Amino acid sequence: MTVMNYRKAIAEGIGRALRSDQRVVFLGEDVGAAGGAFKSTVGLYEEFGPDRVWDTPISEQAIVGAAMGAAMTGLRPIAEIMFTDFLGVCWDMVANQVAKARYMSGGQLEVPLVIRAHGGAGLGFGAQHSQTWENLLMSIPGIKVAAPSTPRDVIGLLAAAVADPDPVILLEHKALFDAKEDVPDEPFLEPLGSASIRRTGDDLTLVALSAMVPVAVQAAATLEAEHGISAEVIDLRSVTPTDTATLLQSVERTSRLMTVEENPRPCGWGAEIASIVAEEGFTFLDAPIQRVTSANVPVPFAANLEHATIPNADTVVKAVLSYS
Amino acid sequence: MTVMNYRKAIAEGIGRALRSDQRVVFLGEDVGAAGGAFKSTVGLYEEFGPDRVWDTPISEQAIVGAAMGAAMTGLRPIAEIMFTDFLGVCWDMVANQVAKARYMSGGQLEVPLVIRAHGGAGLGFGAQHSQTWENLLMSIPGIKVAAPSTPRDVIGLLAAAVADPDPVILLEHKALFDAKEDVPDEPFLEPLGSASIRRTGDDLTLVALSAMVPVAVQAAATLEAEHGISAEVIDLRSVTPTDTATLLQSVERTSRLMTVEENPRPCGWGAEIASIVAEEGFTFLDAPIQRVTSANVPVPFAANLEHATIPNADTVVKAVLSYS
Amino acid sequence: MNAAVSTDELTDWLRMMTLIRGFEERVKNLFSQGLVRGTTHLATGQEAVAVGASAALQPDDWVLGTYRGHHHALARGMSPASAFAEILGRSTGVCRGKGGSMHLTDVSHGVMGSYAIVGAHLPIAVGCAWSSKIQDLGRVAVCFFGDGTTTIGAFHEAVNLAAVWKLPAIFVCENNRYSEYTPIDQVSPVAHAAADRAAGYGIPGVVIDGNDVAAIRDAVDVAADRARRGAGPTIVEAETYRHGGHSRADPATYRPEQEVEHWLQRDPVAAVRRQLEATAEPGRAEQVETEASDQLDRALEEALAAPEPDLSTLTDDVYARAL
């Protein structure tokens, strides 16, 4: 075991993949010689050299296209899109090409690639550098989508993504870079489509993803300590596939569900989770499912506005207390 | 009143806008001299000439960018993106630029543009020419999003969109081109954010959009005739803004809700509607909200597969009958 | 260079060009009969580009094309029966009926997909070329696209990346003078929409007669050689013409009659036929044509006899295994 922060875990995870599978190559803007815009890929270029770690021009369509073509022809590329928001400039490549190639070709083409991006708000990067698009990606069949909330999951989900025969999008969160955790030294893998129970509880289920997981955990602690409410916290980890079973089992016990998501409310992943549970677990529920989401605004710059935009432990606690 | 089909109504609506407001300009690929890839803009170039109707290169980013710059500086552009799927190649322009400019500038920039696209499945156009992305667009704050189901609404919603100070995305459906309806000859406008009750009923509410509206109406007729079930059909018309009030009023009476949407299930607009109603109308509901959606696949080409992908009146009727 | 073309080569070319021409004529008929759904884009008149390029390639090279891609797929060896079946939406289609006319794919013949969003396949082709370089496979990736495709962003990103990384990619522009109904000179400010851009990427850009099989073969040969040497990509702009409309029932009335006439005179299939007749024994051309026609008739019959895909396959191949 080694204690490692989330930022370091990114390079560690990519390094492990490059080390264990010669088919893995890594590309993106400034990921090599510079060690990444967030220093999240430091050391990889030095260890693996320019044949495995490729610095690209500012050409997101070409980055994803290059990864796709390479994946179709025997490699296992990991492509970095620096900020999740920039998926906008290569959305066609992700949603119309990568996601559909296997299906349109009747199974002939395989696209085993990984696209990683740094997303999320809270750090003052403004409206075009702070989004979380798990929900948009979740709406596209043909890709898998995961978002780690801990260093261990950064490595484990990446290992699963690289091993996966399908395209996987991994969304890391900038606000989690300094989170620390013990990480196994030996190879391990966290399966896609398996949620993780971060805290057990009986009175209600909080389901969260990425940076909202620590928020939910903190809220649960406060609820327990100050209000005697026992909340279970489920880290969804991947939105596609969705681990519906773990969710339903939890709600069957707690009878209440609240989703905690960092994205504007309309068509968030919370709406999907809420709808699934409302359909399949209707009889379990004692009260309407509540959704705590970001405000329905582009992410504002000013500190107080930005903090008011995204959910925090306080807003979750308040929402729970006012739960009908 | 003039009887007009949906395809003709598109040109009629754009023509009315060009005629009544000199600030309106229209641009897109082959929209001018050729009258549109679907012949949905026939006659406009002849009437208004090359200063009002602009044929563009195949450059969707530049098309939306041009419309945005023009909207910021006094014009009211209508931009055509030929197929909804092609919003993928200009997703950044739509979701990160057009949608956020007003907010990021603290209200200084205004972007009163309209982007129209032809979407939808059912006609054998395959996976990259058949999508409906109302749900993706609905998840982006800063834009309004509507999808007409009738010729009258094509004209009325376009009139509202052109008059609106905000960017509006209008998604027309290829499968509706031949639908006919009486259309007023005098100017009129269908407000954004106002749903339309297409059929009244007492036993359950079906909410649909675009090409799913006639499907729901047909299903309701069958339910009434063959099963004595009285279904109310609500045409949502715009997903942003959402007419929650009309929905809740209906569900308050019927106590049951089914969404009928043409897009893969995860994070569809149906999930959002279901979640809103489940939260705000929990006590009205006698049974879980059901969602009838497309299969979670890229749209396949073969006729039988494609028809099995999208909901039809039969699948809706069956779903209603098996409603718990 | 045509001097260097043997009678056997001419025979092969005529066989393939006749096959493509006949294939597309049948597709057109099927479409008119309502048996082909959606849309279909014929390459009638542009066959030489596909056949000439294929003549320069190795069996394990890769090609990527567009919605107007029947000719590329057939020229690489896709079976006409499975192509017909695909376009008819049958279970025996090369994509099991999921792709259709716009998405013919045949990995066994290096046809790494036909893509229907303009420009999207250029970066993907660059990825194949990058993969060849990394794995030292010596393969080239050929990307076919139209003149109108030079105005979309992906074109620029793809060519730039291939150029800076010196990848074994060949960008073959089939300049048929129109993107849908729009003449290329209305949307592109340079005389040769593709080749005139090459200098901006520091790579060769050549303009050739796209109706001359040998000229295309030679140009792609030079480009492939350069690519395999590690010297980087080439843009080959082949000037050609589609005899019919953009798609489906487009009567293409926007084109001047003389222009159409001019190009019909330069029909590439007729040209190869004339060449063959000049060197081969009498009757060879007819024989080739009859064989191709018979092959197509059998293939179509086979395709028409095939069932629709089983409904149970609807959710296959979204992922490697169902979620």
Add this chain to the structure above:
Amino acid sequence: MNAAVSTDELTDWLRMMTLIRGFEERVKNLFSQGLVRGTTHLATGQEAVAVGASAALQPDDWVLGTYRGHHHALARGMSPASAFAEILGRSTGVCRGKGGSMHLTDVSHGVMGSYAIVGAHLPIAVGCAWSSKIQDLGRVAVCFFGDGTTTIGAFHEAVNLAAVWKLPAIFVCENNRYSEYTPIDQVSPVAHAAADRAAGYGIPGVVIDGNDVAAIRDAVDVAADRARRGAGPTIVEAETYRHGGHSRADPATYRPEQEVEHWLQRDPVAAVRRQLEATAEPGRAEQVETEASDQLDRALEEALAAPEPDLSTLTDDVYARAL
């Protein structure tokens, strides 16, 4: 051409360049003190481009820039107090605190936005130019962008559209040799990433000394003239250098020391100062500098005294009226 520069002009230029330089030094300090959140991209060393271009423009012309855009906004007349306040996230910020350092916008001075997705503003600038043409306003739209921006698709689409429609747009590339940490020659295969592409669009592409205010003014002047005549766009590539790192605390160690030294010698602010000293009465330069510094101190004080935005404004300006 510098002969034609009057002392008054030099005085104005030095005033504005000193203002920009001082503004950004203060921003840097504020950032180090933790008072500026997120990131900030300084144009220290590139001031001449903004000041030179502005000198060639009319008050009602439009400019669009990037996350590295303080200099453009100030050169066009944005008030330093409202710029500071914006960067500090205060209610009196020019964007009411919603935009931040990367999104300075001041419509009253024709600053039609600063955009933080590389390349996105080029098509938008083209739209402004198109609007000017349609409305016959005689205005030009100037778009500032970096060398690295020439590799993204939007660049290509924007320049192509402006060229075919002959729009009054001016594409000003500030070639500071790096995109973030990557040298431009590693990602672009031509010597002049912007100007060498101009021929591919049939438009003029000029390369100028980006640290020479008069040279920039003259080049933009020629381009503006051409634009207003309806002759179409121009690419102006200004060779310059940022003295510091890409953003925030980037120490820019990836740059050779000699290169940095070479460019520090060519500091545009020092150059204008020397020119002014050569023609104006003694003390004029110092006076200008003191005034600028005082103005900045007052502006910063004002900004620091301003409150955070009221929380009630959070949902303002998503739409014209709340939904």
